[in-house]
Amino acid sequence: MANPPGAREEKQERKTATTDPRKKASFTVPVAKGLINTLKHILRREPNTIHYPDEKRTPYPGYRGEHRLKRDELGREKCVACFLCSTACPAHCIEIVAEEAPWDDREKRPRLFNIDMMRCIYCGMCEEACPCDAIELTPVFNIPSRTRAEKIYDKEKLLSL
Amino acid sequence: MTDPLYSILIAVIKAVIIFAVILQIVPLLVYFERKISAWIQDRIGPNRVGPIGLLQPLADVIKLAFKEDLTPQGADKWIYRLAPVLVYAPAVLAFTVIPVGIDLQVASFDVGVVFLLTISGFSVYGLAFGGWASNNKYSLLGGLRASAQMISYEVAMGLSIIAIMMTAETVDLNEIIRQQWGSGTLGLLEWNLFKQPIAAVVFIIAAFAETNRLPFDLAECEAELIGGFHTEYTGLKFATFFMGEYVAMITMSGLMVTLFLGGWSVPWVEIPTSPSMVDMALSIGFFSVKLFALLFFYIWIRWTLPRFRYDQLMGIGWKVFIPVSLVNLGLTAVAGVLGWKWLIPLP
Ligand code: SF4
Ligand code: SF4
Numbered sequence: 001m002a003n004p005p006g007a008r009e010e011k012q013e014r015k016t017a018t019t020d021p022r023k024k025a026s027f028t029v030p031v032a033k034g035l036i037n038t039l040k041h042i043l044r045r046e047p048n049t050i051h052y053p054d055e056k057r058t059p060y061p062g063y064r065g066e067h068r069l070k071r072d073e074l075g076r077e078k079c080v081a082c083f084l085c086s087t088a089c090p091a092h093c094i095e096i097v098a099e100e101a102p103w104d105d106r107e108k109r110p111r112l113f114n115i116d117m118m119r120c121i122y123c124g125m126c127e128e129a130c131p132c133d134a135i136e137l138t139p140v141f142n143i144p145s146r147t148r149a150e151k152i153y154d155k156e157k158l159l160s161l
Numbered sequence: 162m163t164d165p166l167y168s169i170l171i172a173v174i175k176a177v178i179i180f181a182v183i184l185q186i187v188p189l190l191v192y193f194e195r196k197i198s199a200w201i202q203d204r205i206g207p208n209r210v211g212p213i214g215l216l217q218p219l220a221d222v223i224k225l226a227f228k229e230d231l232t233p234q235g236a237d238k239w240i241y242r243l244a245p246v247l248v249y250a251p252a253v254l255a256f257t258v259i260p261v262g263i264d265l266q267v268a269s270f271d272v273g274v275v276f277l278l279t280i281s282g283f284s285v286y287g288l289a290f291g292g293w294a295s296n297n298k299y300s301l302l303g304g305l306r307a308s309a310q311m312i313s314y315e316v317a318m319g320l321s322i323i324a325i326m327m328t329a330e331t332v333d334l335n336e337i338i339r340q341q342w343g344s345g346t347l348g349l350l351e352w353n354l355f356k357q358p359i360a361a362v363v364f365i366i367a368a369f370a371e372t373n374r375l376p377f378d379l380a381e382c383e384a385e386l387i388g389g390f391h392t393e394y395t396g397l398k399f400a401t402f403f404m405g406e407y408v409a410m411i412t413m414s415g416l417m418v419t420l421f422l423g424g425w426s427v428p429w430v431e432i433p434t435s436p437s438m439v440d441m442a443l444s445i446g447f448f449s450v451k452l453f454a455l456l457f458f459y460i461w462i463r464w465t466l467p468r469f470r471y472d473q474l475m476g477i478g479w480k481v482f483i484p485v486s487l488v489n490l491g492l493t494a495v496a497g498v499l500g501w502k503w504l505i506p507l508p
Contacts, residue, residue: 031466038201038465048203 059139064122066140067115067153068161070133077159078134081108085126085135093119094126113155118148176257176267183256187407188218194460201464228396233296236393240294244390245398248287248405252412255280259415260335262425262445263436273334274322277416278315281371284409285311288373288380288390291402295393303389307373307380310474314370314377317482321360321367324486324493325353325420338424339432348428354421359489361421363482368413370478373406375463379471414455415448422451 050057059065070078081098097112126135138161145151192207192215199206207214232241255277257267270276285308292304329337343351354361370377381389391402418424425444426432433440469477 034465035461038461041203042197042200042461045200046203047199047205049205051205051208 056142059141063139063141064124064137066117066138066143066161067120067126067135067158068138069113069135069155069158071159076103077109077155078132079110079113079130080106080132080134081110081113082131084129084131088125088129089120090123090125091119091121093117110155113158115153115158117143117151117153172267175265179256179261179267180253183253183408183411184404186411187404188222190407190411190456191218191221193456194463197457197460198464201461222400225396225400228399230396230398231393233393235296237294237296240290241393242398244287244291244294245394245401245405246287247290248284249401249408251280251283251287252405252408256408256412256415258334259412259419260338260424261415261448262441263432264335265425265441265445266334269335270333272332274326274332274337274420277412278319278322281409281412282311282315284405287402287405291394292380292390295390297393299386299388300390300392303380303382303386303392306386306471307390310370310373310377310379310478313475313478314367314482317363317478317486318367318371320483320486320490321357321364322420324357324360324489327490327493327497328353328356334419334424338419338426341423342426342432343428344431351428352421352423357421357489357493359485359492363486363489364420365417366477367482368417369459369462370474372409372413374410374459376466376469377474378468379474382468384468410456410459411452414452414459417455418448418451422455424448424451 072078080101081096083096083098086092086094086096093116095112095114095116096110098108099111101107101109103109122137124137127137135158140161195217196206196214207217210216210220232238258270258273258277260266266273288307288311289304292300292302292307295301325337326332329340331337331340337353341351341353341356343349349355369375373380379389380386381391386392391399394402425448427447430443436444
């Protein structure tokens with residue numbers, strides 16, 4: 001594979017930029033270069049930031065935010081309480097208690113399904129692990145709350161999202 | 162008219178107005194600094210408080226005023242309290258001799274430059290005392306660095322001012338300004354910036370070190386000294402330090418405008434012998450424009466350059482600036498004897 005264009009020049013530049021510490025460094029040229037560069041930024045004025053609460057960024061596809069539990073066509077939760085997500089979770093923040101499912105197509109369903117959002121690291125492992133495609137990370141990122149207790153989402157909350 | 166009470170009254174009024182104006186420039190400067198740094202870093206900058214964020218410095222001050230005023234355990238209380246004032250007061254005092262308009266300054270001395278140098282040297286006590294009294298090793302190191310740095314750069318600065326005094330043959334700042342006025346197409350070249358380029362460069366760089374501004378702000382480097390001499394200061398005491406730094410910046414810029422950029426005069430515009438109110442206002446305007454240009458330069462440098470290493474700082478100070486300004490003194494003397502106006506004789 002050929003190097004991407006510019007990679008070679010960059011490498012060479014880095015080589016010349018590392019000066020011998022015993023050599024006398026001259027500051028004049030680098031300082032002038034830096035000043036010109038910053039002046040360009042002042043004059044150009046194209047901020048990379050946004051006015052956050054007024055203007056919201058649209059998250060990129062695949063952004064990992066708050067979780068939700070999905071329902072199937074009959075409106076039942078898809079989750080079969082297999083514990084794979086809580087096993088996969090590196091932060092150990094999913095708490096599941098299973099109960100017998102009243103339906104014929106599956107043995108179990110969760111009686112309790114709590115995710116501690118304060119411990120979650122939003123890695124998406126739960127979503128990866130789930131065999132039934134029942135849990136999913138939504139792109140919702142602005143999720144403040146006043147107490148820690150509010151940040152433990154139970155089954156109803158997760159299903160309603 | 163010659164009543165002493167009358168002249169005292171005039172002096173007091175001048176002092177109050179000029180101080181009030183400087184104190185108003187400080188928040189403005191803080192705002193500019195935040196805005197310009199934001200532009201340099203491709204951010205937006207403060208824009209929430211007041212129209213286009215203009216009231217942001219006020220909000221900052223209110224925040225600082227409501228902070229708890231801590232005195233660290235084991236601190237030397239009186240010196241600890243004195244230090245911020247010792248930084249702030251000399252900076253303001255030094256401004257009194259800088260002419261902001263035609264012959265307009267709070268205190269007119271014949272020895273303006275010498276007074277200014279003496280007084281601005283005092284601010285090092287504030288930094289050193291603040292570092293010493295906080296009973297914190299980082300603060301102490303910051304204070305030590307500040308004193309070493311200011312002492313070294315004061316020499317270079319003094320030497321470059323001597324060169325100016327030699328060409329001007331006076332220490333009266335108004336007289337120095339008058340000599341920098343020129344008419345004709347090359348009027349601009351009368352500025353000491355062109356008559357004494359070496360002194361100007363040395364002075365400008367030394368002024369950065371003297372005011373503890375960024376490429377030389379080793380006294381407060383956040384990375385190693387967690388804020389240096391003001392680590393332990395909170396609330397309004399910290400604000401006083403902060404204000405002192407900005408006022409020192411304004412004073413130094415004012416001095417540079419006076420010494421090198423022709424002060425309140427502008428080439429091609431005749432200096433009136435008996436100035437009217439309009440002339441006065443115009444001259445103050447010229448001075449402010451130059452002052453803000455220099456302040457912009459200060460801010461621009463700050464957000465461009467990283468901090469120097471301590472040995473680099475000392476190396477530049479002792480091994481480059483002092484010899485260079487000594488050589489410059491010699492050149493100036495030779496030029497003076499030969500009757501050259503510019504160091505490099507122009508066609
Ligand atoms: S995103 Fe990661 S940390 Fe959060 S619940 Fe899923 S597996 Fe656990
Ligand atoms: S992995 Fe899926 S089905 Fe299994 S318990 Fe977790 S959410 Fe439910």
